Amino acid sequence: MAITIRDVAEAAGVSVATVSRVANGSTNDYPVRPQTRERVLEAIVRLGYRPNDNARRLLQKRSGLIGILVPDISNPYYPEVARGIEDVASANGFTVMFCSTDRLPEKAASYIEALLLKRVDGLVVVGGGDEIQLSESSVATYGTKVVFIGRPSKAFSTVRIDNIGAARDATEHLLGLGHTRIGFIAAGTSSTTVTERRRGYVQAIEAAGGAVDEDLIVDGDFSEAVGHAAALRLLRLPDPPTAIFAANDRMALGAMAAVADLGLAVPGDVALVGFDDVPMSAFLRPSLTTVSVAAQELGVRAMEALVKDINGDGRPGRRRIRVATRLVVRDSCGASARQARGRASEASPAV
Amino acid sequence: MAITIRDVAEAAGVSVATVSRVANGSTNDYPVRPQTRERVLEAIVRLGYRPNDNARRLLQKRSGLIGILVPDISNPYYPEVARGIEDVASANGFTVMFCSTDRLPEKAASYIEALLLKRVDGLVVVGGGDEIQLSESSVATYGTKVVFIGRPSKAFSTVRIDNIGAARDATEHLLGLGHTRIGFIAAGTSSTTVTERRRGYVQAIEAAGGAVDEDLIVDGDFSEAVGHAAALRLLRLPDPPTAIFAANDRMALGAMAAVADLGLAVPGDVALVGFDDVPMSAFLRPSLTTVSVAAQELGVRAMEALVKDINGDGRPGRRRIRVATRLVVRDSCGASARQARGRASEASPAV
């Protein structure tokens, strides 16, 4: 039904081999007489011919495909990571397939299966938790190279941030501001990202000689709604926290709303710190103090490692790549309280 | 190098045809003796065999692939649309390839080319502007079915919202609240989405007997940063607007920050209305009044149309599908000013 290489060959009066040679002119500098090349090119354009990628990939070892598995496409953090991956992938001639598991085991499994079926050359698994089951052997069968971002693994290469250290820093920052009761809004227990951030939180408190009050740690997922509910619960405690550390920015936004809904102020009544530094966070008012993770860089580093593994002729290196984080101190934590206070009081008389 | 159907056949002591039959047991109820099937299945599992999708697709007419082109993956609106597409795509056995053009013509062109090369069965183009050049003929060559979401087309099916009407409603809402000077933060001129929203804004003002002040219309892209800058410019005008209508929620967030940065209050000094109703908007304080567009439904409807076109045996219908929008009145416009005021004053005495 569609235009094939044979149609072009016939139209140009040459063999299919010649057509193939000029069609791949970019990657292949096989000698073809200019005049012939011209004729073939003309036929290609006239007929609108495009080589069938399936056929082409069939006899090459590579599919040229990279699969990306993210837990939740609606979290603005993941698109940033994806962009980093995407940039270096396309720079290296790979096409990216982006799949969101919604943290559902069945969806994750079916995507992994589909990607393996498609013989992706590489697989990037970003975050997520137990829902993702990826055996080393299943991936090894077809030599698929794998790299994890933000999740641990003994078997595969990983690109990670120091969640524990970053969370400890954030918590210490709050501690340093004089807070002793600091709430922590976690996000499930399945994801190591969160358990690590939680550990950092605990470490900081214990290092400061404090005792961890389990009432101050409340579970969530990663959404605004749950952050809102969690903060509400925290703030209605008999002895509520004076600061809240949320495991991600979206939940921090929810928490910020909860504080306002209770007639309280950030950071005056409740100091707030998030995690991720998604684009919106700088534009909240008060602007959100948060841990900046250079999401795009995570993607870049991961894909760079993948490209090396794919092009490399042996078994993949089990790389352990670390990307630095940075606590971005803005207004929500109260460290710059004077300025924030100033702004707020300016606002009051107006209307 | 990898396990092929022949390896399995040999291991199980059967022909490749038999292996193929049991490997496709799900879609194919060809009779195979249970005992034989068992043996083959065992070999498949033991060897970790997975049929090569390229080879398989090569002799079927369909690729089973759907391409999605979005302008900007970091805008939380698009992932919602993508999820709608994704859901019905996978329910119908299609795999989705998600591509973000970043509004760059070269990126768009190269993605389109790659998707056509891959013989995607369907292509969903979401939003975007001039950067996307898609000729009817290039797509027709391989029978690729196309549907546009939120962008007009004579040639292809479209799923759209009534941008003009929705923007008019939003503006009229502001007008009804007593505002006469209403700023509009646009977002480039290339996207019809924005030109239409702008037209609705203009229509509402003119219908109310007002004159459109070009100074009150300021250009932007779709980001928070630009919304912030645009609002700043608007509010520093000699005769600043008392209300601002932003062409999307991210810019509205930026505008909200700008208002606060000038020591003013939303909605007291400046009423604010956005467009999209992304998840965050309900959790801003004041919560953002915005036009809810049911992004997911857009995706669902588009993909449903695509599935019909792909399965349908003829040329695709040029469908014109409309999805309703709804103005979600929250606090930022001041319509529920009393409550909002109440909350704010509760907040003041606290610390």
Added chain:
DNA sequence: TTGTAAGCGTTATCAT
């Protein structure tokens, strides 16, 4: 410089 032909890994058609 160009053409011929042998695969690539499947599925589908036809025998058996």
Added chain:
DNA sequence: ATGATAACGCTTACAA
């Protein structure tokens, strides 16, 4: 119920 074998559309030795 099972097995040969011919495609599918392409690239690439190898021949010419």
